[in-house]
Amino acid sequence: MNMFLQLIPGINSQRKHLGFVWGPGDILVYETQHKAAGKQPVGPSCQDVQVVRKDEDIYSPILRKLFNESHHIFVGLQNIKDDLPSKNKKPQFVSISKNYRSIIRACMEELQQIAVSTRDPTLAAQYGNQVSILLAVELIWNLCEVLFIDAAPAGSLLLHLLDWVRLHKAEVDEKARDVLRCESPTRHQFFWDVVVSFVLQGRMEEARSMLAKQATLQPAAQGMFKRMDNLLAKMPIYNPGSTQTLPEFEMKWRQWHEECDACLQDNSFASSPHLETICKILLGDDDTLLEQKELLGTWYHYVVTRLLYTHPTVKPIDLHYYAQMCMDRFLDSRSPPEPLDSILLAAFEFDLHQVIKDCSIALNNWWFVAHLTDLLDHCKLLQSHNLHFGSNLREFLLLEYASGLFTHHSLWQLAVDYFDHCQGFGRTYLELLMERVPLDTERKALKVLRICEKRQMNEQVRSICKIMAMRALRNNRLGSALSWSIRAKDAAFATLISERFLQDYCSHGQFSDLDLIDNLGPAMLLSDRLTFLGKYREFHRLYGEKHFTEAAKLLLSLMTAKIAPQSFWMNLLTDALPLLEQKEVIFSVDQTHELMYCLEELTSGKTQSNPDRPMQEEDLETTKIELLRLALARNLAMAIVKEGTVEA
Amino acid sequence: MDSINAKYVSQKISKTRWRPVSSASLQQPEFFATGSWDNEENKVSLWTIGDHGVINMDDDFEGDPQLLCDIKHSGDVLDLQFLDSDRLVTASSSGAVTIYRHHPNSQTLSVAHQWDRAHHYPCDNAPCTGVVCNSPEVVSVGEDGRIILFRADQTGVLRIIENADSSTIHAVTFLRTAEVLTVNSIGQLKLWDLRQQSNEPAQILSLTGDRVPLHCLDRHPNQQHIVATGGQDGMLCIWDVRQGNMPFSLMEAHSAEMWEVHFHPSNPDHLFTCSEDGSLLHWETSSSSDTPSFLQGGRNTSMVSRSAIAPAGGNQSIISAWLSGDSGKGQLETTHMLPSQTLSVNSLDVLSQCLVCGTDGEAVYVSRQVPV
Structure with a gap:
């Protein structure tokens, strides 16, 4: 058991109680209102919620390079084909192991340089500490490489150990x-x-x-x-x-x-x-x-x-005997062995799981154990070991490491590839985490979306698009909102936004965002209301371009095919008025009949007057209907005359 | 394939730009600027690949980019352009447009001027997605659909086109003086004449029926009517803005968003693209005639597909001839410039024989021997 002690500034633990909530890589700590029996609360209470991070390493700018570079090697390792006979893969694994070690060394050297050049003694000590941890990590990794990955036989074994x-x-x-x-x-x-x-x-x-x-x-x-x-x-x-x-x-x-x-x-x-x-x-x-x-x-x-x-x-099998003996002789028997000593001894004993376990306890981040275990697993050295929780040791460690990365504001992108290569729970983790990535810009949203779409995470794709659409709507960017809901294929939301467009049209008498509505294309079919919006705008365009016959036909079909919501029919009929008043006849006899039928259908439902509506509006409505009826009747007469003339 | 060196910089790089060198001299570029994104504290940094100004400690890493200076940048750096050799302009996710000045004597960067919240919603900030400079004029675009014209020497704003676009404008470039081109998230290319008082575009070009967002664009350096754009589906489009409103040719380039496209400034038979799929492509037309083969397709839109999506090994060239009309004349060759990698290449810049690009893998790659 290891224990970490961290003093929280501003909180007097003698007098106050602390509450806490676990996060993925950190703990939120706050002062509670709890009053101990018989004691009066003393002193002002601390209002802050503090974040206590266990894993400070991912915030070190130099160690970040280690995470980024090793991600690259990790992905390369996962892509080694399984179908190769394992004998041929050994040199590849050894070279991958060497690559991992070389980035540890590069990182170590950089840290060393900085530790020497820095003037701040506490910072220098911190760097020095990190260097010594990396040194130990590289030492252990190298021994594991010799003993497990390269698995040299008697004779060569000693040569490798000498190196x-x-x-x-x-x-x-x-x-x-x-x-x-x-x-x-x-x-x-x-x-x-x-x-x-x-x-x-x-x-x-x-x-x-x-x-x-x-x-x-x-x-x-x-x-x-x-x-x-x-x-x-x-x-x-x-x-x-x-x-x-x-x-x-x-x-x-x-x-x-x-x-x-x-x-x-x-x-x-x-x-x-x-x-x-x-x-x-x-x-x-x-x-x-x-x-x-x-x-x-x-x-x-x-x-x-x-x-x-x-x-x-x-022989490899005899190593542990010599190792134990030499360690006992070399070390002062009174002082217990350091963690590093027991880890190395466990390696000499070929006890892989003990090595991994001890490293997990001794080291303060998951980087080392996750990558080493993954490599050993690829070498088929860990097959027999299944955990009673999670799926297996490799996956458990990778998930821990990747979850830690995901808490980082920038490194979260690396974690995605790690989750991808966790067969059991990787996807579940990823699904839960992707939804929680803060989306500050559309650029970031697009990147997050790409990750989700690539993995067919439809639920998350919908949710991200919805967030973006809602944000655009809140900022009154109807065009963007519509684009997002089209991308998510979110019919309900597209309907909602189409309604907003139509409302805007009714109140301003003109469409906004024509560049978008004119270019809906097949996306128009996403929702009925959107189809109507697109078609209705098409009617206006035709009308504007003086293609009256096509415009009239389209207008009528919007009602007869029930594309237009009935609440909007009065607007459509009003739009028909100027067409009816044209000098030449545009609506044929049949079309006029259909228009009349539509008008009747609309008005028959509303015989009782709505008491909530002001009289003035009621009057306006009635006048409109009267006007329409008159226009329709006149048009019908003209159409009959015209069609009769043509036939004759 | 020449070597391309990676430098890990502990921040995701959203933009990389070479500092311009005077066109008269045959100088190689030496300095470049980078902008970061998604960090707790983002930065604009200036780097050198020569050994001027800093002592090169390791002889082995000759040519490894060395940090000259950096400065905090509030918000993600969404775009970065050099205004002249001493000043650069950034577009921020906070909506601000900022001009930074580099002081070569003290090797520092400072804010020369900032238009805070240049792009905004009624009650929120709107990210500024792109800027373009034609000194002293600066044009910015944003998620709020605005186009704003500034002058570097004036604190005020020269002109705002409100609601220039109903969707997000992703990028902007100058076509000619006072004429800019924008691309938006519904696949349209719009031409704006800033001398006109109207708030309507002079021309809209788009792929009919296709609403694939466009993310980047670049203008041919010599033939100003030729424009290349890159879209969300990784498709490269070549447009002739003089004729019609359809793209001239379409090429499958990447398997995800194309973030940037650049013609080589002095040798425009070469084109470079980078993408979210983690690849950086070098396109080369080898044409016998004077017209680049981008334009040999005739008026009909053609689609050329590379034989396969980015091969894992990289560094291979894939040759594909134009399928359209008189394809015999021109040939298009694409080369992967980066070793296989999985994280997005967000930005690239090419000048003379030097290329620099930045990735989400927190690395900057520099190549000093681009075969052009």
Whole structure:
């Protein structure tokens, strides 16, 4: 169990009670009104709601680069085809693992630079802390890469472990540079430290070249140095690429080992304690190795060095035995091992789940465990493990990581791809979260919509369009509102907006947003009211362009085909008036009859006068009807005459 | 394919623009500006790809963009244009249009002038979606459907066309002096003559029956009647504004919104587009005649489809000939310029042999050897 303690400024926890609400990556904390029995509330209460974030890392500008770059690698990994035989995939997985590590390193280097250059000591400490966390993360990842992903067999295993130690114990190189830079390197206080360190890391060539410098200064000891040089040069190194078999190598190695032993026995190096120490190291003498604690630095360096000089062909399965033993010997038995030690030990024990579990507890964000677990899962190393909650370990960790990202105002876009690759619950998470993305601009709304549309999240698409349509409507942007509801195929809302357009027309006598209404196209069919709006505008256009016959036909069909709502018929009939009053006959006999029928249908329903309506309006209505009836009758007469004439 | 370097900048980049270089000299551009979006605190930043002004610490990263200076920007940067070599204009999601001045001596940016809430609703801010400069004139457009004309040297507003569009205007560009083109969210291209007092467009061009929103446009640098637009469906349209109101040709370019399209300013046979689908395309017409093959299709609208949507590996060229009329003469070649990536490429700019683009993956990519 880990516990985090965070003081909330402005709240006196002695006197006040705190309430809180969980968020996805943070907690909202507020002061409650609760009064403890017998106590009077003291002091002014704090009105603020405070946000307590657990995961500060995603707000670090440098770590953001880590998240962005690793997202890219993650997506690449998911796209590796499943149908390849797993043997062929191993090199790919190893290279992906190396890519992940290289971005950790890049990030670490940048943090280090900033930590050095910053003047603020607390900030510098914070950066330093992040660097050490990343260092540990990279160390663990590298070991996992060697043991699990690359899964090197006996022989090669040690070579990989040596590389691992060399990479993470790079102080030697720095020291060596210092020594070589000085005027007389051999008299430098760290000369022998460097030589011994090289030997401890199995860097024979470098150790030899350092020793050669010493040898030239001591012509008397020439033979002794020659002998050491010989031993170092002859040490067999396993070469996985060669035809040499493992037993053959072991035999050669044993011969070399005996040669070293012989040198020690015949006191070849008795006159130089340094060379004698090196010889004892070559023999893997435990006490001598432990004397080099300072130079080894860590117990895992000790493990690898010891294996190098005692069991160079160690099998993966035996690793844990040596690791445990070396750790016990190396570490002070009184102090308990640090989390990093137990994580590495668990890795040596090939206990993947323990590694992941311990990392999850020890580290303050999910980035590392989520990505490592995902990679291991792709290597088919986690199949047997199912959780009793959620679907599996990989998915559980990815979901945690992605949910954390989603709380970030900018990184939420990265999270989408992670959710995509969570078979079990990814989509559900994404659906719930997408609806909650704040939409400040249409540009952002379009991006969110694209994400939803790509994944056929119809419910969310509708809801986003509706939000945008409502916002446009509130700002009196009818055109935009209509566009959004057309995009969402939201018929009800399109009807509502069409009504608004018609109302505006009735009150102002002209249409607004003609550029939109004239270009509805097939979108017009979304709702009846929208169709009517489009057609009604078409009538006005035809009328304006003096295509009276087509206009008349369209107007009539709007009523007879019941496209127009009955409430609007009076307006349509009024629009017919000027057509009826034209010099030439536009409505035929049949059409006039139909118009009359429409008028009757409209008026028959309203015989009783509405008491709520003012008398004046009632009068106006009646006059209008009278006028219409008159016009219709006159038109009918003219049409009969005209049609009769044509036929005759 | 030449190398294109990524620089992670810890902010989603909405716009990238090269600082103009004088056309007389054969200078390569050295400075570019970026604008961010969706951050808690957005910024306008100025970068250099040369080693002037800053000490280059790593020799290995020669040419890696180095930050010169930045300044807070209230709201998302929705558009960014250089007014001249020292001043740049931004469009903000808060509705403001701001002119920033770069002081080369102190390497700082400062606000030279701001038209706060230039775009707005009766009781809310309306995002300003685009600006275009023709020094000293600046034209801005917004979600509120307004077109506003400013002069950089005057604090007032020169002209407002209220309700120029019933839907959102996504982008604006100058066609000629006093003539601007806008694209909107219902797929229309409108031509405005700012000398006319009427609030109606001089011309409306659109794909009939098609209401696919248009997001970007650019004018051919030499032949001003040729205009390229990009839409929500990733389609690239070439228009001839002199003739008719239909696009000249249509090309399937991207699988999602095309955010920007740019003709190469000095070699307009080359065209560049970027998209929400995470790709950046380089289009090249190889025509023997003087007319670019964008215009060899005849009057009929043609549709050319690339053989496949962006290949995962990128870096491959896909050749497709025009299918229409006399297609034999011209050939169109498209090249992916970015390695495969999934997050949107929001903006690009190309000048001379240099190209810069910015992504939602919080990276800026710079290429200094664009084959033009």
